Amino acid sequence: MPLCRVGELAPGEMRRVVREDGPPLAVYNVDGVFHATDDTCTHARASLTEGDLDGCEVVCPVHMGAFDVRSGEPLCFPVTRALRTYEVAVEDGVVWALDSAPARS
Secondary structure, three states: OOOEEHHHHOOEEEEOOOOOOOEEEEEEEEEEEEEEEOOOOOOOOEEEEEEEEEEEEEOOOOOOEEEOOOOOOOEEEEOOOOEEEEEEEOOOOOOOEEEEEEEEE
């Protein structure tokens, strides 16, 4: 599934991507490396792309829980469950979530 064009997402930015066949995804540009996760916080059910991205950490806008966008691991309370992450590839200037299949859950 295409997520965005490389030039559309500057380092330090993130974007929500709505899918027809599953939950929305979040794509992140961390220093020129792209990552993708589910966009919904595992604790507050909020859109993570409405929060903040600080390096590799995305912070939920509701209770300030944080996740590592590279691994999906929870980093601070109140989140305790990992985010689903997705394998990402860049081809011909387009960032793809490969098959939109989770890399881990």
